[in-house]
Amino acid sequence: MNHESKLGIAKILLGMLVTLVFIFLVIPTILAVPMSFTETRYLAFPPEGFSLQWHRQFFTDRKWIEPTIFSLKLASITTVVSLIIGTMASLALVRGILPGKRILQLFFLSPMMVPLIVTAFAVYGVFAALRLIGTLPGMVIAHSIIGIPYVILVITANLYRFDLSLELAARNLGANAFKTFMYVTLPLIRPGIIAAGVFCFIESLDELVLVLFLIGTTKMTLPLRMFAEIEFRITPTVAAASTVFIIAAIGTIIALSFIEKKEETIGFKE
Amino acid sequence: MSAPTKDPILQLIDLKKQFGEVIAVNSVSLDIGDGEFLTLLGPSGSGKTTILNMIAGFEFPTAGEVILQGQSINSLLPEKRNIGLVFQNYALFPHMNVFDNIAFPLKMRKFPKNNIQQKVESALELVQLQGYGTRVPKQLSGGQQQRIAVARALVFDAPLLLFDEPLGALDKKLREHMQLELKHIHTKLNRTMIYVTHDQEEALVMSDRIAVMNQGRIEQVGPPDELYDKPTNSFVANFIGESNFIDGTVVKQDHDGLILKLREGPAINLDWTEPVPANASIRFCLRPEKIFFADDATSQNSINGVIEEVIYVGETKRYMIRISEAETVNMREMSTRIGRGRQKGEHVKIGWFKESLRKLD
Numbered sequence: 001m002n003h004e005s006k007l008g009i010a011k012i013l014l015g016m017l018v019t020l021v022f023i024f025l026v027i028p029t030i031l032a033v034p035m036s037f038t039e040t041r042y043l044a045f046p047p048e049g050f051s052l053q054w055h056r057q058f059f060t061d062r063k064w065i066e067p068t069i070f071s072l073k074l075a076s077i078t079t080v081v082s083l084i085i086g087t088m089a090s091l092a093l094v095r096g097i098l099p100g101k102r103i104l105q106l107f108f109l110s111p112m113m114v115p116l117i118v119t120a121f122a123v124y125g126v127f128a129a130l131r132l133i134g135t136l137p138g139m140v141i142a143h144s145i146i147g148i149p150y151v152i153l154v155i156t157a158n159l160y161r162f163d164l165s166l167e168l169a170a171r172n173l174g175a176n177a178f179k180t181f182m183y184v185t186l187p188l189i190r191p192g193i194i195a196a197g198v199f200c201f202i203e204s205l206d207e208l209v210l211v212l213f214l215i216g217t218t219k220m221t222l223p224l225r226m227f228a229e230i231e232f233r234i235t236p237t238v239a240a241a242s243t244v245f246i247i248a249a250i251g252t253i254i255a256l257s258f259i260e261k262k263e264e265t266i267g268f269k270e
Numbered sequence: 271m272s273a274p275t276k277d278p279i280l281q282l283i284d285l286k287k288q289f290g291e292v293i294a295v296n297s298v299s300l301d302i303g304d305g306e307f308l309t310l311l312g313p314s315g316s317g318k319t320t321i322l323n324m325i326a327g328f329e330f331p332t333a334g335e336v337i338l339q340g341q342s343i344n345s346l347l348p349e350k351r352n353i354g355l356v357f358q359n360y361a362l363f364p365h366m367n368v369f370d371n372i373a374f375p376l377k378m379r380k381f382p383k384n385n386i387q388q389k390v391e392s393a394l395e396l397v398q399l400q401g402y403g404t405r406v407p408k409q410l411s412g413g414q415q416q417r418i419a420v421a422r423a424l425v426f427d428a429p430l431l432l433f434d435e436p437l438g439a440l441d442k443k444l445r446e447h448m449q450l451e452l453k454h455i456h457t458k459l460n461r462t463m464i465y466v467t468h469d470q471e472e473a474l475v476m477s478d479r480i481a482v483m484n485q486g487r488i489e490q491v492g493p494p495d496e497l498y499d500k501p502t503n504s505f506v507a508n509f510i511g512e513s514n515f516i517d518g519t520v521v522k523q524d525h526d527g528l529i530l531k532l533r534e535g536p537a538i539n540l541d542w543t544e545p546v547p548a549n550a551s552i553r554f555c556l557r558p559e560k561i562f563f564a565d566d567a568t569s570q571n572s573i574n575g576v577i578e579e580v581i582y583v584g585e586t587k588r589y590m591i592r593i594s595e596a597e598t599v600n601m602r603e604m605s606t607r608i609g610r611g612r613q614k615g616e617h618v619k620i621g622w623f624k625e626s627l628r629k630l631d
Contacts, residue, residue: 163359163361165357165358165359165361166361166363166364168326168328168348168357168361169355169357169361169362169363170363170374171327171328171347171348171349172326172327172328172348172349172351172353172354172355173349173374173375173378173422173426174349174352174375174378174379174426175349175374175378176347176349179378183374184363187365188364188365
C-alpha cells in the first residue's frame with residue numbers, strides 16, 4: 001500500500017469517528033426538540049402529532065416558572081460575584097507584589113481539581129453550621145466556588161499578555177489607578193470577561209450536585225425540577241425545558257462569535 | 271560638566287536606583303534648563319530608561335531626588351506629575367480612535383468639550399495628521415502612530431516632555447525624517463524635552479546637550495560638538511564617533527614638548543604643553559578624520575607606520591595603519607582629496623594638528 005492511500009484510509013476512519021461522536025453526543029440533545037412537541041402525555045419518539053401544550057406548561061405552570069426564575073437569579077448573581085472577585089484576584093496575582101504568587105494561584109484554582117461531590121459534601125457541613133442551607137446567598141457562594149477559578153484562569157491569561165505600557169501611558173496622561181482600570185484595562189480584557197461570565201452563568205444554571213446538597217426544602221432550581229420530573233414520571237415538559245435551554249445556548253454562542261469578531265485581540269503584545 | 275543655559279526646570283540630585291543587587295542608576299546629578307533638548311545617550315542597560323521612569327514616576331528612586339520646577343516630585347503619583355511621555359512602542363490605546371487617544375489626557379483633566387475638540391485638532395495639525403481623528407491606531411503606519419503618540423504627549427501643555435527611544439522601531443529614512451520633525455516641534459513649542467536613545471547620530475542631530483551614560487553613571491555632559499571634539503574619557507570618545515587611542519608612557523616633558531614611549535613601539539614627540547606627571551601612563555584620543563599623510567612633516571606630531579589595509583567606503587577612504595607592535599590607527603580621508611592613492615604595504619608618515627589631540631582621563 002502506498003503512502004497516499006494509507007492517508008486516505010486514515011481520513012475515512014477519522015471521518016467515521018467524528019460522525020459517531022456526533023451521533024452519540026449531539027443527536028440525542030437535538031432529539032429533545034421534536035419530542036417536546038408531542039401530543040402524548042409521555043415522552044415519545046418519534047413524536048406523535050404536534051402540540052405546544054408542554055411549552056405552554058413550561059412558561060405558565062408555577063411548578064416550572066418559579067425554579068426557572070430562581071435559577072436565572074442565582075446564575076446572574078453568581079456571574080457578577082464571580083467576575084468581580086475573580087478579576088480582582090487576577091489583578092492581584094498578575095500585578096500585585098505578593099510573596100508566593102504561584103502557590104496562591106494554584107490555591108485559587110484548586111476547586112477546579114477537587115471533585116464536585118467532595119466540595120459539595122464539605123460545603124454542606126460548613127453551610128449547615130452557618131445556616132446557609134436553602135438560602136440564595138448560600139447558593140451564590142457555592143456556585144461562585146466553581147465560577148471564580150474559571151474567571152481567574154481566563155483573566156490572568158489575559159493580563160499576562162496585556163501590554164503594560166498602555167497602563168503606564170494612561171497613568172502618565174493623568175488617569176489615576178481606578179480610571180486607568182476602567183478606561184484602559186477593562187475595555188481591553190472585556191472579551192475575556194465576557195467569556196468567563198458566560199461560562200459562570202451557564203455553569204450555575206446547569207449545576208446539580210451542589211444544588212442537591214445545599215438547596216434545602218423550600219427552594220427549587222430548574223435542573224432540579226427537571227431531575228425530579230424524570231425521576232417520577234417522564235413528562236414532555238422536560239423536553240420543552242431542554243428545548244428552551246438549547247435555543248438559549250445556541251443564541252449565546254452566536255452572540256459571542258459576533259462580539260469576538262468585533263473585538264479580536266486588540267491591545268495585546270505581539 | 272557644562273551647565274544648562276537657562277534656569278533649570280528639572281533637577282536630578284544624586285539619583286540612585288537599585289534593583290536587588292543591580293545598581294541601575296548610580297548617583298546621577300543633572301540640571302535640565304527650561305526649553306532645553308537634552309539627550310540621555312548610552313548603550314542598553316546604562317540606566318537611561320530607568321532615569322526616565324523615575325522622572326515619569328513609574329520607578330521610585332532608591333536615593334536622591336527629582337525636582338520639577340523647584341518642587342520635589344519623588345512622592346508624587348505619575349498622574350499628578352503633568353509630564354508628557356512618548357513610549358518606545360507608542361502605547362496608543364488600541365480600543366480608541368486617534369481623536370480619543372489624543373483627547374484622553376484632556377478628558378482626565380476635565381477640559382470643556384469644545385476646548386478638547388480644538389486642542390486635539392491643533393495637535394493633529396502640529397504632527398501633520400489633520401483629518402486622521404476617526405482612524406484607529408491599527409490602521410496607521412509606524413510613523414503615523416509615532417506622530418499620534420507625540421501629539422498625545424503634547425496636547426496637555428506639559429512643561430516637560432520625555433521620549434523613550436521613540437524612533438527605534440522605524441526604518442532609517444523615516445527615522446531621519448522624524449528626527450528633524452521632532453526638532454522642529456521643539457523649536458516651535460520651545461518645550462523642555464528629554465530624549466533617550468542609544469543612537470549617537472540621533473543624539474548629535476537633535477540635542478542641545480547630551481549626557482553620555484554608562485553603567486548607571488553619567489560619563490560626560492555637554493553640547494554635541496563639545497562631546498565630539500573634547501571627550502574626557504575613553505568611553506565617550508569611543509561611543510560618540512570613532513576614535514584612535516594612543517597609549518604610552520611619559521618619557522620626558524619640557525618646553526619643546528612631550529616625549530611619549532608608545533606601548534610596544536617607538537617613542538614619539540608630541541606638541542603638548544599641559545603638564546603631565548613623569549613616567550605616567552597616559553592615553554590620547556585622535557579622531558580618524560583628523561589624521562593626514564605628512565611625508566614632509568617635522569618629527570613633531572607625527573608617527574611612522576605601514577598601511578595594513580585600504581577600505582573604500584564611497585565618500586571616504588579608510589586606512590588601517592600599524593604604528594607599533596600593539597597598535598594600529600584608523601585614518602579617514604575624503605575620496606575627493608587630490609593626490610596619489612596610497613597602497614597597502616606602503617611605509618607612510620602620518621601627522622595631525624596639535625589641537626586634534628585630546629588627553630583622556
